[in-house]
Amino acid sequence: MSARLAARLLPALEKELPAAGELRRRLHASPDLSGQEGPTRDLVLTELPGDEVHEVAGTGALVRIGGPGPAIGIRAELDALAVTELTGVVWASTRPGRMHACGHDVHLAALVALARAVAATRDAVPLVAVLQPREETYPSGARDIAESPLLAGERLTAIIGAHVQPTLPSGEVAATPGTVNAAADEFTIVVSGRGGHAAYPHLTSDPVLALAHVIVALQRVVSRDVDPTSSAVLGVSTLAAGSAPNVVPDEASASGTLRSMSDGVRERVHDRLREIAGLVARAHGCEATVTITHGEPVLHNDPGLAARAGAHLGMLGLTPSRTLQSFGADDFSYLSAVLPGLMMFVGVDDGSAARLHGARFLPDDDAVRNVARAMLAGYLAAAEAM
The missing domain is CATH 3.30.70.360 (Alpha-Beta Plaits)
Known part of the structure; x- marks a missing residue:
């Protein structure tokens, strides 16, 4: 089933990537800080197909794509950082002291591309886009979503996330089973x-x-x-x-x-x-x-999801990476504590010294495609489990 679904979804996803790249630039140019993400959420909502939209955690949203029934959640973060951008690109932040220096603009654009591909694909498993606020500060937006009855009402069978990672070469993706973040x-x-x-x-x-x-x-x-x-x-x-x-x-x-x-x-x-x-x-x-x-709990990846997603990465043109664990933290762990979860790390190392949260951090255009494909691998892994 997953091979047939992948064969239909991948071309649909590729079709959406040019628009996703443009959306990434619009998001990058107009970042919102934690707790103030309403405009970013609303911009993403204009690009997402959806059967139902529920506001959650103040400035976040849950968007169902593909009809009723059990669904697969894909999470992307809405907030930017209080960093003054020094990249010099024409689509740099227009808001002084605010910057998407952690790749959340990439994650959001990739999620929109996958959601639109799912909406265009017959018999695809329903997807719920989890647009999460306040990943960079306390109180955690993911914790609020995990505790919300709205999430329970979506009947998610799994939650998937993907995060850019400059310590990995571009095109490599780590889907590590077990403990991955502190x-x-x-x-x-x-x-x-x-x-x-x-x-x-x-x-x-x-x-x-x-x-x-x-x-x-x-x-x-x-x-x-x-x-x-x-x-x-x-x-x-x-x-x-x-x-x-x-x-x-x-x-x-x-x-x-x-x-x-x-x-x-x-x-x-x-x-x-x-x-x-x-x-x-x-x-x-x-x-x-x-x-x-107390902040985020330990982030554990579901071993079955990790193994199945890893098998799909190569078929989707990505390179499965070595095991990747770090003492970094991500509040995705609140979601993976209540649902089978998988957080993947997508390589964006382009040879520069730019790192996460740095004023010059700017993943290239391939990052949107690679994150979207990694999200697709996780989606297919969760679909197999269903």
């Missing part, structure tokens, strides 16, 4: 002491010194508290303290990121972070308050 959390440590004149340190409890020792002590968590075959990331990224060189402040703070590939490691790192910060601060006569913001 859980991502953020933390803030506030150390409270007793401030005073810097010339009289014996009359103070210096929170700056205490926080410095906390940060150094935290470096042992990954190396000594986590099984080296599991690993994790605990990174301090911001520091703030004081307002004058001759004043010991009352508080000092730090924040950072926590990444883990399993729930057990995640809990262990959280516990040790709180414990070390509290005890080290107390040893310096201070108190530490730790706040942890």
Whole structure:
């Protein structure tokens, strides 16, 4: 069944790619930040065929293509980043300080091409386009969609995603079974002491010194508290303290990121972070308050979907890649926690040094075609499972 369906869908998809390329340029030129994606959503909706449209998660939408019954979900993200573009192309962002620097414009255009191909193909399995807001910030748009009764009402049998990846050569696609992305959390440590004149340190409890020792002590968590075959990331990224060189402040703070590939490691790192910060601060006569913001869960790919999609990639003109795992995070994991899911990584390395979230990141025209074909491979894999 899937071979016959692929034989009909691929030519229909190819027919849609020129228009998808133009749509990508329009999207790239008019990016919207997280939580403000209404105009981007509305532009995409004008290009999508659809039997039903439901607004979801504020500025997102679910669009059913191909009639009622069990369907396959394909997700693409709506939001851009607060980055000032430096690509120099004529279709660069017209909105200062906003840029599609993560490839979401490519994903959206590819999804539109596939949706239009499905709509034009007789007896194709229904597809639901999941237009997701707030992938780049908290609160997660994918979490809101996963928890929405609207998603449950769509009767999805699987959810498929594809993301551009500049660490892979153009044309390669990784459909890795099992764990592919980390859980991502953020933390803030506030150390409270007793401030005073810097010339009289014996009359103070210096929170700056205490926080410095906390940060150094935290470096042992990954190396000594986590099984080296599991690993994790605990990174301090911001520091703030004081307002004058001759004043010991009352508080000092730090924040950072926590990444883990399993729930057990995640809990262990959280516990040790709180414990070390509290005890080290107390040893310096201070108190530490730790706040942890839970972000995306670990992203797991359904092994069956990954295997079937991998088999289709070669037939669709793409090169199946090596296993790809990273401590990056994607809130697609909220969707794959409630549905059989597959996130694929589509190579866009063109030999330049441009990377995701960079001001010069600009996948070439082949990216729309390759992402659309990868989405088709996932769609066919899910259709086989049905």
